[in-house]
Amino acid sequence: MDSDLCGYAVYRYRNLYFVYYNRRHSFLEGLGINLLRSMREPNAITKQQQELEEIMKTSDISKALEGQSESGSLEPDDFILSERRPHRDPFIEWVYEIDLDHNIFHINGIPFFSLECLPDDESFLANISEDHYVNLACAPGCPPEHQYKKPAPPLVADSELATYQSLLCEGTHVAMSNLLASRDVLPSSEHVRVSLLETMIGQCMIRPDVVPIIYQIGLVSNHNQLTDQEWSTACSMANLAFIPQMFDDLPESIYHSKLTRKEFTWVREDTVVYIVTHLDDERCLRASISRLIDAILDRDEGPGDYFGVAFSIFHCAVVKVVKDARTAMFSHTGALQFLPPFFADSPSTPGITALARLGYRIDPALFVxxxxxxxxxxxxxxxxxxxxxxxxxxxxxxxxxxxxxxxxxxxxxxxxxxxxxxxxxxxxxxxxxxxxxxxxxxxxxxxxxxxxxxxxxxxxxxxxxxxxRFPHIGGYRLVAVPKDRPGCLLSEYRFLHAGSFYAVRDRVSTTVFVGLGNRRRMMSIPFGYRLSPCPLSVRFSAKVQRDATQKQLVAIGDVK
Incomplete structure (x- = not known):
């Protein structure tokens, strides 16, 4: 155990972060336990709020925000005041946050415990675990009373449901295959798109800079409170299903356009995405569907079939609107789980499959x-x-x-x-x-x-x-998904964030691994999760199937 580990003790109050630099003993058994004990004291939450309130009254907040110091020059009782959450970096190993706005004890940006019912020292250490994506996480067996509490769904006014209630609804909780008028069983070509989207979402879930943003979205009371960073993270995940499936290790070759924050993002000429929260609440779901229908009807386009996606990262819902010259009718899915649990045993979710299938539909504008x-x-x-x-x-x-x-x-x-x-x-x-x-x-x-x-x-x-419509990665066209996972994906839950695909390049049958390989071959996935959009770099590798049997080759050639 390194006694020289540096860390931060952070107090969040009124959306400001009071950041105290700790030079030594910042590991869990050191700074972590000390903060835990301080917040277990009687009336600790109220006392800490009063202390920070007094600091805000006697300090020039604007000047403090402008004159942020370098952490290395701080004395033990000094602090940095910031509007942005501090995070780990090469010099800061541990960040402990006492969130007085939500009454949550965070560690390295991950919410863990309720400040109103903190565990004892032993339980604190025992419940700090690692999830299947190799992120710091609260152990699944942590007693519910100690776990942090998520905000309740926002109140939905009856007026927000007006469109939903005024038009003809042909079905709620409709299967995605029925909305698309397609088969329940995915053809192999469509399976490739689903599996690749699962892999891309898994890559997002192993990023230490993306995961805290995902958790933070789950603490937002309604979509109007989403920061630009949170909105961009959510919209980027949804957009992965709809962009042309072309990715390369040469950024000079393929450049996906950046997302601009709007209430409604048209990802295709007939498909719109709406970033929301609390889709697992029925009134919130119907209000989101209602807003999507309004957006589709307000668009100056001709008659036809249009689709809207309500997306919260954790869930998604798809609405189909059929417009003609005089009337409109709609049908929609229920709230489909999109993001896999962090302790998942499978990368598949109904929401990922639904969006991949929606993005796979024939697009007249795809070539352009x-x-x-x-x-x-x-x-x-x-x-x-x-x-x-x-x-x-x-x-x-x-x-x-x-x-x-x-x-x-x-x-x-x-x-x-x-x-x-x-x-x-x-x-x-x-x-x-x-x-x-x-x-x-x-x-x-x-x-x-x-x-x-x-x-x-x-x-x-x-x-x-x-x-x-087939994905293209680094010159390889992905054409099918192997029936059995290769052994290299089975250990350490790698299959949650890496995938294997049959591919073709120069008439040669190849197996392409997305999420595995060395740093010499990296494909760029368009993803805006920072203040400036920055793509995720994902490793990939290829292995020529020199010993491919005729049966294997025929299987690749018969993609339906």
Whole structure:
């Protein structure tokens, strides 16, 4: 045990943080126990509030906030006054926060105990544990009376339910497959999107700088109290399901646009996201659905099917609004669990599956959206990648390695409808290829070549859009999820934040691991959780399946 560990003792009062620097003995048995004992004293909460109130009366708060000192220069009784919660850094190992606004004892940004019923020293140490994502956490067996209390749902006025009650509701707590008019059983191609979103959410849950924000969102009384940082964290998680599934280890190649805080965020032309809280409360759920319906009806778009997502990180709900020229009707899911518990045994939740499926729907604007985020003119040539236009656009040889296809009737019909759109001729004899063969060509292209291919004609764009529904990571197209998890994911709950996928690149069957690998290969996930949006860097690796059996290859090629 290092006696020289530095730490902070923090008191939160009226949304201000009084930060005291501790030079030595900041470990749990030292500073942690000392603070615990001080708050177990009779009337400790009231006395501490009075003390801080007196400091605020006799101090120039504005000047104190402007003149924040470096922690290393502080004397034991001095403090820093801050509007931002202090956090761990390379020099600060432990941060203990006495939250007098919520009556919670926090450790390293994680809420643990109720100040109104603190445990004894032994129970305090015994209930500080580690969750399945390797974060500091309160042990599952901690007595309920010692655990911190979450705020009650906000009161919902009847006026906030007016739209919900005035329109025709075709169903509540509707299954997602019914909203989408799709099968209950996910096809393999859709399973890839679900599994990748599970992995990305797991990556968020192992970040020591993201996890405290997640917990803090759970302490917010209503969505109007969310800070920009909290809103950005929540909206980024929801948005992962809807952005074009293109990620690379070269930021110069792919750049996802940043989110701007709005009450309603349109992630697609027909889909809007609304960041809220307390979706597990029925009146809050219906009020959120009502606001989403208003946002959809207020949008100056024509008749059609529109979707709204109420999202709180912990839960989500999806509403479908069918508009025609005169009327509108709606149906919606219940509150679906989105974030897995921190002591989860599976990365899967109904909410993650629902949003992944919603984002997987056919998007007429997908090709344009993909082209906008891909800086493809001259992008990869600067890094030694050479495109072969002859291979990309002229050679009509179909890959000898079975490639994935999405065999869905609506996509097949789309190909038939645009087949008359003067598809490119293949040679001087002006032979017109059938749409199916153009799809085989598209499946053999690198991502940047695929975008060039899609700009040739309406038919090529439709074909390219089908291929773009598969996730692309570092030049690999993910086409299926193995039925069994590989051994490298089974230990230490790695499968909660890492995933394996069958992939194809240059006609070669490959297994791609997302969340595992070394720092030489990192893909960027757009994620705004800081004051300035900053992507999450996620490791990935690839292993060529040199000994892949014909049965395995056929399984990859028969993706439905």
């Amino acid at each position: 959206r993909a082209a906008e985020i891909c800086r493809w003119p001259g992008g990869l040539e600067r890094f030694g990648y050479r495109r072969d236009p002859a291979r990309s656009m002229g050679i009509l040889q179909v890959s000898s390695v079975p490639e994935p296809t999405i065999d869905e009737s609506d996509q097949e019909q789309s190909l038939i409808q645009v087949a008359e759109d003067a598809p490119p001729y293949t040679n001087s004899h002006h032979t017109v290829l059938p749409p199916e063969l153009w799809r085989e060509i598209a499946l053999d292209l690198h991502l940047l070549d695929l975008l060039a291919f899609g700009s040739v004609s309406k038919l090529c764009r439709t074909v390219a859009s089908i291929v773009l």
